[in-house]
Amino acid sequence: MEKIVVSSFEEFKALEGAKLGISDYLKISQEQINLFADATLDHQWIHTDPERAAKESPFKSTIAHGYLNISVLPFLWEQVAEFKNVKLMVNYGIDKLKFAQAVTVNSEVRLVAVLDSVVNLRGVVKAEIDVTLEIKDQRKPALTGKLIFLYHFN
Template sequence: MQTFASIAELKAFEGKEAGPSAWHEVTQAQVQLFADATGDHQWIHLDPERARRESPFGGPVAHGFLTLSLLPMLTSEITRFEGTKARINYGLDRVRFTGPVPVGARLRIRATLRAVSEETDGGVKVAWLVTFEIEGGARPVCVAETLAKLHF
């Protein structure tokens, strides 16, 4: 767990990696709940038998956006911000879904602090390069540059 209590601590960590998080299993129940929440009911996610027969992945896979939506949970395992008045999700600069996440697979993240820039309102904008790994996988399944604004 990497803890930050000041802008100076963030700046000192620039270019370094936090993590990895713990492994987290992606379940069919999560996939179903995500499909219901988003209206994305494609069979490749929700019909295990058909996915085993017809999918190029040999079974059901998680939605890419479900993988990305695990970011707050997984990030909270590798970073902590003490004394902040506000932490604001500022968005994403680039996201790539570079591989499938089969239902039942376990994911974790690593995050490299790419940039810390002071804002005119007294806060800072931080950019993290986050890599989602699948247990036993040879390459990442998602890579995203995330942005946040912090006020200490």
């Protein structure tokens, strides 16, 4: 699917209700998990100890932090949509976030995005994007939710 390009509120509004796109797959490596553990001070063994996880975890390997999965969403969103004529974009919130399945080390994830709503709030555009973080070759997604962004178009 080709990346969408949006340059104004009107162009964005015209896409309301549409499936905006699907990102490329992103592999979640042990190095990335370890760096995230360092950044967040969350070194729980299920994330950072491959040997123990292989023996004791129900997943038989380490898993990505749930918040790591959330944190890659903006990166993947940039693969789906490009915004021109924007002076500022702000992450405003996440609604109805649900973790459906663990992401085991070396799994590949991708974003599927559907534009739920776009509202012009006195010059600031509030967009609500229904997101699914799919795991390659898995029936259940890693997570689902609604990302909320504020766009300040020029």
